[in-house]
Amino acid sequence: MRRTCTCIYHFLVWSWYLFLNYYISQQGGDQRKSKIFLNGGQWKYLTFLNLLLQAIFYGVACVEDVLKRIKGERDLKFVTAFRDLLFTTLAFPISTFVFLSFWILFLYDRELVYPKALDDIFPEWLNHAMHTSILPFSLVEVILRPHCYPLKKKGLTLLAVASLTYISRVLWIYSETGTWVYPLFARLSPVGLTAFFSLSYIFTASIYLLGEKLNHWKWGDMIQPRKKRK
Numbered sequence: 001m002r003r004t005c006t007c008i009y010h011f012l013v014w015s016w017y018l019f020l021n022y023y024i025s026q027q028g029g030d031q032r033k034s035k036i037f038l039n040g041g042q043w044k045y046l047t048f049l050n051l052l053l054q055a056i057f058y059g060v061a062c063v064e065d066v067l068k069r070i071k072g073e074r075d076l077k078f079v080t081a082f083r084d085l086l087f088t089t090l091a092f093p094i095s096t097f098v099f100l101s102f103w104i105l106f107l108y109d110r111e112l113v114y115p116k117a118l119d120d121i122f123p124e125w126l127n128h129a130m131h132t133s134i135l136p137f138s139l140v141e142v143i144l145r146p147h148c149y150p151l152k153k154k155g156l157t158l159l160a161v162a163s164l165t166y167i168s169r170v171l172w173i174y175s176e177t178g179t180w181v182y183p184l185f186a187r188l189s190p191v192g193l194t195a196f197f198s199l200s201y202i203f204t205a206s207i208y209l210l211g212e213k214l215n216h217w218k219w220g221d222m223i224q225p226r227k228k229r230k
Contacts, residue, residue: 006144007065013137014058020051020129036121039177046166047130050098054134057083057091061141084147088215089158092138093208099135100207101200105184106131112184142211146219149212156205163201 024042042048064079105113114127149155170181180186188196 003065003068007062007069009140009144010058010061010065014055014062017051017055017058020126021055023126024048024051036118039179040169040173040181044169044173044181046094047098047102049166050094050134051130053091053094054137057086060086081148085150085158087141088147088149088211089155089208090162092142092211093159093204094162095134095138096207096211097200097204099131101203102131112187113182115183142214143218147215149215152209152212155208155212159204159208160201163197163204167197 043052060079060083064076064083067076067079102113110116118127150158170185174180174185185193185196
């Protein structure tokens with residue numbers, strides 16, 4: 001029964017993220033929205049990259065659920081390992097970072113991250129779908145099943161690579177177009193940007209470690225590490 005509920009949950013959340021990605025991809029015809037996606041497209045925003053990431057993760061989770069029913073668990077070590085790596089190093093830390101960073105900045109000064117003019121372009125439900133519901137979905141995933149975390153060095157390294165890749169894209173877009181992805185960046189000096197990006201990674205790494213603690217708190221000895229941790 002628990003496995004069936006987990007399978008249904010994964011399918012529903014996967015369908016939701018597929019819908020969001022499709023809905024947003026169809027907004028290019030709106031002239032007001034198309035201006036927002038100039039100079040880098042929608043993929044310059046971490047919010048939209050996260051929605052794509054979540055769709056990929058829950059798609060993998062659905063595939064694993066189906067294959068488990070067909071082949072059993074012993075033949076799915078690679079799929080399960082990939083699912084766990086994707087969730088622990090990217091899906092959970094990034095969704096939580098997007099949620100926390102967006103709402104902290106929004107409550108401090110929304111013009112830094114989501115100008116009020118966007119309220120007339122994006123419906124309120126879509127804002128919450130992109131920035132609010134992402135955290136509860138990730139927390140439910142932590143509760144539903146155990147995830148085997150990689151060695152801390154490997155996990156934090158993969159997270160650092162992902163962070164540097166996105167930062168590099170943000171800087172490249174600015175060098176090519178002269179415009180920043182987020183209004184906040186335009187108010188920071190080079191030193192301020194360096195500090196912001198560094199602190200953002202530290203914040204995301206802390207979320208990664210928190211996820212590992214939550215996973216161990218919920219599942220404890222049920223988690224079988226693939227390699228002995230140092």
